[in-house]
Structures are given as structure tokens and as C-alpha cells.
Amino acid sequence: MNRGKHTIAGLYVITDAHWMPEPGFLEKAEAALRGGARILQYRDKGDPLRDGERRRQQAGALRDLCAQYDALFVVNDDPELARAVQAPALHVGAEDAPVAALRDAFGPQLCIGVSCYASLDKARQAVRDGADYVAFGAFFPSPSKPRATRVDLHVLQTARAELKMPLVAIGGITEDNGSQLIAAGADALAVISGVFAPPSVGEVEQAARHFAALFDDSGNKSKE
Numbered sequence: 001m002n003r004g005k006h007t008i009a010g011l012y013v014i015t016d017a018h019w020m021p022e023p024g025f026l027e028k029a030e031a032a033l034r035g036g037a038r039i040l041q042y043r044d045k046g047d048p049l050r051d052g053e054r055r056r057q058q059a060g061a062l063r064d065l066c067a068q069y070d071a072l073f074v075v076n077d078d079p080e081l082a083r084a085v086q087a088p089a090l091h092v093g094a095e096d097a098p099v100a101a102l103r104d105a106f107g108p109q110l111c112i113g114v115s116c117y118a119s120l121d122k123a124r125q126a127v128r129d130g131a132d133y134v135a136f137g138a139f140f141p142s143p144s145k146p147r148a149t150r151v152d153l154h155v156l157q158t159a160r161a162e163l164k165m166p167l168v169a170i171g172g173i174t175e176d177n178g179s180q181l182i183a184a185g186a187d188a189l190a191v192i193s194g195v196f197a198p199p200s201v202g203e204v205e206q207a208a209r210h211f212a213a214l215f216d217d218s219g220n221k222s223k224e
């Protein structure tokens with residue numbers, strides 16, 4: 001499905017300050033885009049007030065990078081930051097602003113993604129409230145968020161059968177286990193450590209390339 005000119009499909013990478021320390025943060029992000037990531041989320045768990053300037057700088061740089069690679073840029077959690085850098089997309093979860101209020105405040109142009117964990121009811125509500133995609137997970141143990149709710153594959157299969165909405169899978173996704181999520185109905189795989197844990201930009205690009213190839217092998221789901 002499209003929001004503007006972007007399709008919610010393919011490799012969806014999420015930044016992480018632990019795996020992407022400065023210096024080198026932007027270089028790793030660009031390596032993932034070079035490797036074929038179609039969506040990039042800026043996820044920074046710093047304090048929006050204390051770290052505001054750094055967050056605006058990093059988000060602005062990532063927005064420009066995504067435009068250069070024709071990838072969708074997503075801000076996590078923070079509607080003010082999304083507005084400040086004119087991000088085309090925002091991702092929210094249970095502790096963040098409600099989708100209906102965001103849709104009212106931002107209008108139809110903003111792409112809004114919603115975390116639904118293991119809950120089909122949350123996904124149904126998100127669809128009613130105007131979400132553009134829903135995310136389920138964690139499907140596997142996550143090195144980046146070890147306490148994340150675990151989700152069974154059948155939740156994704158049921159969502160696929162019921163919802164006419166792009167589905168994103170997240171949590172402990174690797175080059176080895178990703179294809180079963182695509183087979184179960186995921187349109188996009190959201191990945192942190194599987195792409196960004198390797199120390200060098202060359203390895204990050206290579207990891208992204210391997211994830212992106214999972215979509216080519218499964219009927220070109222990443223293409224229109």
C-alpha cells in the first residue's frame with residue numbers, strides 16, 4: 001500500500017544509539033540504504049528536551065539521506081520532532097500519542113505506523129483510527145529490546161488474512177528467520193541488530209543486502 005510515493009514493504013531498518021555510536025552513525029545508516037533498505041526509522045531513546053538539538057540534527061540528516069535513496073523516513077515516538085524536520089512518517093506505540101489524535105493534528109499526508117505487539121484488536125483499532133501500517137512483534141528474542149512482548153507467528157497469519165493493511169514484523173529478525181515472516185504475511189521486516197550490530201559499514205551494507213534479497217526471493221514483495 002502507498003502513502004504518497006512510498007510503499008510499506010521490504011527491509012525496514014531502525015537506528016539504535018548502542019549499535020550506531022558516534023562517530024559513524026550516519027555512515028552506518030547510509031550503508032543500510034545502499035544495501036537496499038526501503039524504510040528507515042530514527043529511534044533515539046534520549047531525552048527530547050536535553051538531547052533536542054542532537055536529535056533534530058540527526059533526524060534532519062537522516063531525512064535528507066532517505067530522500068537521496070528514495071526511502072521512507074520515519075520518526076519514532078516524537079510527533080514534535082517529526083513536525084520539526086518535516087518527516088513524512090511517524091511510528092507510535094502503546095506509550096505514545098494516540099493514532100486518531102495524530103491523524104487529526106497532522107492530516108492525511110503523514111504516514112502513521114502503529115505497534116500492536118501480539119494484539120489483533122489493537123491492529124483493528126489502529127486501522128479504524130487511520131493508521132497506514134501496523135507492526136507486530138517481537139517474533140524472536142531481541143538483542144536490542146530483550147523485554148519486548150513475544151508474539152507467535154499465527155498472529156501475523158491471522159492479521160494477513162483479515163487486514164488489508166501493510167504488515168510489519170519486528171524483533172530478533174535475522175537473515176535466517178526473516179523468510180518465515182514474509183511467508184506468514186509480513187510486507188516489511190523491521191530490523192535493528194541484524195543490520196547495525198556489525199562494526200564496519202561494509203558489513204552493515206552486506207547485511208542489508210542479504211535482508212533485501214529475501215524480498216526478491218519471495219515474489220518481489222518489495223516492488224510495486
Ligand SMILES: Cc1ncc(COP(=O)(O)OP(=O)(O)O)c(N)n1
Binds near residue numbers: 077093095096
Ligand atoms: C516498526 C516498529 N515496530 C515496533 C516498534 C516498537 O514501538 P514501541 O512499542 O513504541 O517501542 P519503542 O520502539 O518506542 O521502544 C517500533 N519502534 N518500530
Ligand SMILES: Cc1ncsc1CCOP(=O)(O)O
Binds near residue numbers: 141
Ligand atoms: C523496538 C522493538 N520493538 C519490539 S522488538 C524491538 C527491537 C528490535 O531490534 P532487533 O532487530 O535488534 O531485535
Ligand SMILES: [Mg+2]
Binds near residue numbers: 076092096
Ligand atoms: Mg514508542
